[in-house]
Amino acid sequence: MGGFLEMSKLKISLSALLMLILLSMFGAFASAAEVTLPPNTGTVDNFGNTNTHKTHGNFQNNTNACANCHSTHNGENEMLVMKSSEYELCMSCHDGTMGFYDVTKASEAGVIGxxxxxxxxxSVDSDLAVSAAPGALVNKSTATFECSSCHNPHGSANDRLLNEKVAGKQYGSNYNVTIVGYAETITKLNPVPIGTKAIKLNLVEDPAYADINNATDLSGLKIYKSSGIYNKPADGLTQSQVYDYKLNYSEFCASCHDDYLKNRENGPRADGVHYTHTTNSTKQGRSCTACHYxxxxxxxxxxxxxxxxxxxxxxxxxxxxxxxxxxxxxxxxxxxxxxxxxxxxxxxxxxxxxxxxxxxxxxxxxxxxxxxxxxxxxxxxxxxxxxxx
Structure with a gap:
C-alpha cells in the first residue's frame, strides 16, 4: 500500500513538473523574439544538439515523450494512459491548456466540444459506435468512436496525424482522372503504401507562433494553420497528386460513412432508394469538406x-x-x-x-x-x- 501511495505521489509530481516545464516554455516563446529554451525543457537530440522532444512521433532515441500520456505503473486503463478516458487525455492538452492546437477554437477543421x-x-466523448455513422450501411465496425478513430497519437505520414487505416480499412489510393468537358472518369489504381502521405493539407506557418517558427534550435518545430485540401497544384504538387489527395479525403470520411461515397453523377445509394451528391469527384464543391467541417x-x-x-x-x-x-x-x-x-x-x-x-x-x-x-x-x-x- 505504501508503495502504491509513493507511486501515486510520483505520478502527481511528474505531472506537475511537466506542467511547469510547458508553462515556462510558453512564457519564453511569448516573450522572446529569439527563443531561448529555459533550463530542463530541452534534451540533447540524436545529433548532439540541445533541442526539444516531440510529443507525437519523430521521437528521439532518448525520448521522454511517452511520459506525457502514459504512466508505467499507474495507468488508468490497459494502455497505461494517465486519464480515465481517451477524450479526457487528448483534451488535457488540446483544450488550449498546453497543446498548440486548441480544438475548441475555430479552425479549418471546425470546433469540437x-x-x-x-x-x-x-461525438468523441461518448460511447457512440463507429457503425452508427450516418450512411453506414456497409460498415459493420463495433469500435467506439474516439479521437483515435481518425488520428494516430503516435504519429503518421499525414500533417494532422490522420490515421492511414480507418475502421480497419486502408483508404488511400492513386487514381487516373480523365476530364472531357463536364464529364469526369475516375479509375482507382494502386493503394498508397502505409507510411506514404495519402492526404496533403495546405498548411501555412501560424503567425501567432512566429517566435517558435523562426527559432533555430527547436528541431525544425513548426506550428501550422491549415486552409484545407489543395485544389490546385502548388508547392511542387502535380495535378495528379492534387486529384489523389482530394479523392482520398472523401475516401477517408467514407471509411465510416461508407454509403455516401459515390462514383457516378447523382447515383442511387446502395439501398437502391435514395439519391445523393457525388462525393468522389475532383470538382469544386464535391468533396465532403466542401459542405462539412x-x-x-x-x-x-x-x-x-x-x-x-x-x-x-x-x-x-x-x-x-x-x-x-x-x-x-x-x-x-x-x-x-x-x-x-x-x-x-x-x-x-x-x-x-x-x-x-x-x-x-x-x-x-x-x-x-x-x-x-x-x-x-x-x-x-x-x-x-x-x-x-
Whole structure:
C-alpha cells in the first residue's frame, strides 16, 4: 500500500513538473523574439544538439515523450494512459491548456466540444459506435468512436496525424482522372503504401507562433494553420497528386460513412432508394469538406450564402457588414433545420445548397433581356462559393 501511495505521489509530481516545464516554455516563446529554451525543457537530440522532444512521433532515441500520456505503473486503463478516458487525455492538452492546437477554437477543421447554439460535433466523448455513422450501411465496425478513430497519437505520414487505416480499412489510393468537358472518369489504381502521405493539407506557418517558427534550435518545430485540401497544384504538387489527395479525403470520411461515397453523377445509394451528391469527384464543391467541417461547427462558425459569419454581420456597413447587434446576428444565423442539428455544416440551414446552386439567385430578369439575372437579395454578394473546396 505504501508503495502504491509513493507511486501515486510520483505520478502527481511528474505531472506537475511537466506542467511547469510547458508553462515556462510558453512564457519564453511569448516573450522572446529569439527563443531561448529555459533550463530542463530541452534534451540533447540524436545529433548532439540541445533541442526539444516531440510529443507525437519523430521521437528521439532518448525520448521522454511517452511520459506525457502514459504512466508505467499507474495507468488508468490497459494502455497505461494517465486519464480515465481517451477524450479526457487528448483534451488535457488540446483544450488550449498546453497543446498548440486548441480544438475548441475555430479552425479549418471546425470546433469540437460543448458550444452554444446550432452546435454539431463528432461525438468523441461518448460511447457512440463507429457503425452508427450516418450512411453506414456497409460498415459493420463495433469500435467506439474516439479521437483515435481518425488520428494516430503516435504519429503518421499525414500533417494532422490522420490515421492511414480507418475502421480497419486502408483508404488511400492513386487514381487516373480523365476530364472531357463536364464529364469526369475516375479509375482507382494502386493503394498508397502505409507510411506514404495519402492526404496533403495546405498548411501555412501560424503567425501567432512566429517566435517558435523562426527559432533555430527547436528541431525544425513548426506550428501550422491549415486552409484545407489543395485544389490546385502548388508547392511542387502535380495535378495528379492534387486529384489523389482530394479523392482520398472523401475516401477517408467514407471509411465510416461508407454509403455516401459515390462514383457516378447523382447515383442511387446502395439501398437502391435514395439519391445523393457525388462525393468522389475532383470538382469544386464535391468533396465532403466542401459542405462539412471535420470536427464540427457552432453558431460562431456557420456562414450564410454570402460567406458571412455572425462576426462579419456585426461589422459596420463601411467594413462590409450590416452593423447588427450580436443578438440579431445570432438569430439570423441560427440553424432551424430538422432536429436543430447543423450536421457539422459550414453554412447555416439550407444555405449550404444555395451557396453552390447560384442560378437560383436570379429572382427576376432585367427588363429587356431574357437571360441576364435581375436584382439579387439585398446585401448578398454570394461569395460563399469562393470558399467551397
Amino acid at each position: 460543448s458550444h452554444e447554439m446550432s452546435a454539431s460535433m463528432h 471535420a470536427h464540427g461547427t457552432d453558431i460562431t462558425l456557420l456562414k450564410d450564402t454570402a460567406g458571412k459569419t455572425i462576426a462579419d454581420l456585426q461589422k459596420t456597413v463601411a467594413e462590409g457588414g450590416k452593423g447588427w447587434t450580436e443578438a440579431q446576428a445570432k438569430a439570423y444565423m441560427k440553424d432551424v433545420s430538422k432536429n436543430g442539428s447543423s450536421a457539422l455544416k459550414r453554412f447555416t440551414n439550407m444555405a449550404v445548397c444555395w451557396t453552390c446552386h447560384q442560378s437560383t439567385h436570379a429572382i427576376a430578369n432585367t427588363p429587356g433581356t431574357s437571360t441576364y439575372p435581375g436584382p439579387l437579395v439585398p446585401g448578398g454578394d454570394y461569395s460563399g462559393k469562393n470558399i467551397i473546396k
